[in-house]
Amino acid sequence: MSNQRKRPTGEREEDDEEDDAEGIGQWERAYVDDRSWEALQEDESGLLRPIDTSAIYHAQYRRRLRMLSAAAAGTRIQKGLIRYLYIVIDFSRAAAETDFRPSRMAIMAKHVEAFIREFFDQNPLSQIGLVSIKNGIAHTLTDLGGSPESHIQALMGKLEAAGDSSLQNALELVHEHLNQIPSYGHREVLILYSALSTSDPGDIMETIQKCKKSRLRCSVIGLSAEMFICKHLCQETGGLYSVAVDEVHLKDLLLEHAPPPPAIAEFAISNLIKMGFPQRAAEGSMAICSCHKEVKIGAGYTCPRCKARVCELPTECTICGLTLVSSPHLARSYHHLFPIAPFDEVPTLASSNDPRRKLGKSCFGCQQSLLGAGNKPGPCVTCRKCKHYFCLDCDIYIHESLHNCPGCESIHRPKSVSLMEE
C-alpha cells in the first residue's frame, strides 16, 4: 500500500502539469495519477488479466468478521447505543495539500458528509457536533444535534484552510461541551488530523488525563503520517488510531466508526430515560411548529407532554425538553443488540459422497447456482443453526445490511424461545 503514496518530487511535477491543465488529457491522467498498470496481473501462461477483486474482497470481509466475532465469542457485548459524538476536523494549512485529489479538505468534507448520514442511520438516538481547528484556535461549527442536514450545511459552508493546528485547544473545547450531557450518554470524539505538528498553549498531557478522567473516548484518523501524541491519546482514552493511505481507505476507516463501539465497563452508567412517542397530528389541523416558528398544516407530530407541534422525529421538544422518538427509531438499533453469528465457510470437497450434492445446488437466499466452473462445487458458506447454504454475496449482504438469516427466519419457532417480547 505504501507505494501508492506520492513522493514530494512527484507532487511538484504534477503541480506544473496542473497549471496547463488543458494539456493533460484524461488518458494521460490514468497513467500519471492512477497507475492503471497496478490493476493487472499475469496468470500462469503469462497473459495479462485484471485482478479478480471479488475473491479478495470476500477474503477481506471474512477476516474483518473473524476479528469482530473473536472479540464477541458468543456473548453479547454491551454497546454504547446513545452516543454523543464530536467530529473535529483539522483545517490548518496542511489540509490544503493536494495528495488527496482535489485536496485533503474537500475529500474530508465529502466523506464526513457520508459518515454523518450513515451515523444517524445506525444510531438514531445519538447526536453529533462539529468542531474545526483553524489558525491554532478551535471553533464550534455546530452544537450537538440530531438532524443531519444542519450539520452538513454548516460543514460545506466554510471550506478554507489556514494556519497551525492545535490538538489541545480542540480537546479542551470538546471536553467543555461534553461535560454538560447526561450520564447515560457515551462521550466520543473523532479527530480527522492532517497536520504533522500541534502548537498548544499548555501541557497537552494534562488535557489528555482530564479527558481520560471524564470518560471521553477519543479516536484519531490521520491523513499524513503516524504521530506519537495521537497514538498516546487514543491509547489512554481507549479509542482507535488509524492513518489513511488513500481515499478509499479513508472512507473505510471513517465508516468503521459508525456502528456503536463496545462500552467500557466503568464508563457505562445505565439509566432510565423518559421518552415520548408522539402521534401524527390530524390531517388539516393548523399549528405553529416549534422548530421553524411558522404556521404548518397537517403533517407533523404532537408532543405528548406539552402538546407542542414538531416537524420530524427524532428530536427534543423545544418547549418541554422531552426526547421524542418513534418505535422504528428504537428498532434500528436492535440489530446491534441481537447480532447474527457469522456463517462458516464450506471447504470445497470434490468427493462424490459430498452431502451437499443432495442438499442443494443453489443458494437458499437468492437461488443462484452454487456450482462453479465445470459443475464442481464453488465456494459457499453455511449457517450453523439452520444448516442452509448461501453464496458469498448473500453472506456479505446478510451480515452488513439485512442482519437476518433467511434460513433461521424460515423455521417455525415456538414462542418460548423468542429472543424479545414486544
Added chain:
Amino acid sequence: MASVASKLYSDDVSLLVLLLDTNPLFWSNTSTTFSQFLSHVLAFLNAVLGLNQLNQVVVIATGYSSCDYIYDSSLTSNVNSESGRTGMPALFGSLLEKLEDFIDKDEELIKEQEHDDRIASSLLSGSLSMALCYIQRVFRSGHLHPQPRILCLQGSPDGPEQYVAVMNSIFSAQRLMVPIDSCYIGTQNSAFLQQASYITGGVHHAPKQLDGLFQFLTTIFATDLHTRSFVQLPKPVGVDFRASCFCHKKTIDMGYVCSVCLSIFCEHHKKCSTCGSVFGQSKLDGASTVSDKKRKAPDS
C-alpha cells in the same frame, strides 16, 4: 445487441416479488377458498407479465413453518412443463405443481411440531429476507435490470416474535430503495404491513370484499414505480408508531427507555428486566461491592 437491450429497458420495466400467504391455519377459517383466491392471483400475475415484455415475476410462498421459492418467470425451464390441469394457462403449470408440493411439505412439518400458539402467524420475516436476497442479486447483475418491488399478500395476523426480524428487513429495503406494497386480506389490522409500506414508500390496502380481489390488485398494485407518480393510489392514513411497553404490552404515549438495551417501560423501575442492569449505577460499581464482600470473608 447491448444497445437494443438498453432501448427496451425503459422506465417502466418492473420485477415483482410476490409473497403469497399459504398458512393453512388461516385459510381454513375464511369464506373465500384458497383456490378461488389463487385464481385471482394468477390472473393478476398474467396481467403484470402482459404490461411489458421484460417484466419479471417471482413468487415466494410464506407458510406456517417454512418458506420457499415457487415460481420465477425468468427461468426458461417453465415453458416445457406439461400441464395436466384444465382451465389453467400452461404458463403457470409449474407454479401450481410447486405450490402443491410446498403446501404438502408445510402441512407435514406442522404435524411434526406441536402448536400451542393461539396466534397462527405465518413466517413473514423469512420470505421478506429471501425476497431481499433475490433483489440484491438482481442489483448485482449489472446496470440494466428491472426496477424491483415487493408485494405481500398476507392474511395471517402478525407474530410478535418476528418484530425485530421484520423491522430489520424493512430498514434494509428502505436502504435499497425497494418499496414493499401490502395487501392485507385478514380480519384484524396488521401493524407490521402498515409500517412496512409507510417506511419504504409502498402502498398498503386492506380490501373488504375478497370477491373483487382481482380488481383491487390490478388497479392498485400492478402499476410500476415510474407510473405511480401519475396515478392516485391509496394514501397512508394514521400509521400508529407508538410503542408498547414490555411489562403490560399496552401502547403508551410516554415511557421510560433503558439506555443499555432500549427496552420500554411504562413506569419507573429499579432494575431492567431485559438486561438486568441496575439503574443509576455503572456495572463496575455493582461488581466492586460484591468483590468487597468476598474479600472481607477470608480476613475474618
